[in-house]
Amino acid sequence: MSKTLRMTRKQAHQRQMRIRKTIFSVLIVSVLGLAGYFLVSAFFRPPPPVMAGNVIDIAADMSGFDQKEILVKVGEPVTIRLTSLDNSHHTDGGGKHQWAVDELDLNIITQPEKSNYITFTPDKPGEYTFYCDICCGGRANPTMSGKLIVEG
Numbered sequence: 021m022s023k024t025l026r027m028t029r030k031q032a033h034q035r036q037m038r039i040r041k042t043i044f045s046v047l048i049v050s051v052l053g054l055a056g057y058f059l060v061s062a063f064f065r066p067p068p069p070v071m072a073g074n075v076i077d078i079a080a081d082m083s084g085f086d087q088k089e090i091l092v093k094v095g096e097p098v099t100i101r102l103t104s105l106d107n108s109h110h111t112d113g114g115g116k117h118q119w120a121v122d123e124l125d126l127n128i129i130t131q132p133e134k135s136n137y138i139t140f141t142p143d144k145p146g147e148y149t150f151y152c153d154i155c156c157g158g159r160a161n162p163t164m165s166g167k168l169i170v171e172g
């Protein structure tokens with residue numbers, strides 16, 4: 021009786037060790053897998069979508085956009101590339117600028133001294149307001165807005 025009891029204890033102990041080893045291996049594999057995943061995604065970012073159609077460059081700084089009117093055509097893909105000329109030391113907006121058109125659901129934000137772009141194909145003619153709502157009073161500031169004209 022006491023011998024069988026000892027055997028069972030020993031077996032129970034071995035079983036516990038096996039479970040611990042299994043849990044430990046699963047943990048190691050998950051941690052390594054996760055680390056690998058983050059490493060891969062950090063170094064192999066998917067490339068941004070290709071700039072299609074006409075590329076229109078707009079620069080923005082604290083005094084506003086360098087273009088107040090942008091002309092595009094219905095059905096023709098166009099890329100708006102926004103460049104911020106401000107550095108990150110600006111207290112107002114931190115050097116970031118935005119180019120957004122609410123009605124067309126367009127919105128890009130560019131980092132200080134960097135560019136960002138958005139490609140779209142306007143599908144109906146009209147006149148829209150593009151704006152930056154990040155710096156200097158935001159979209160209420162007349163220098164931080166302009167007109168996007170879509171021709172039919």
Ligand SMILES: [Cu+2]
Pocket residue numbers: 080081113116117118152153154155156164
């Ligand atoms: Cu701005």
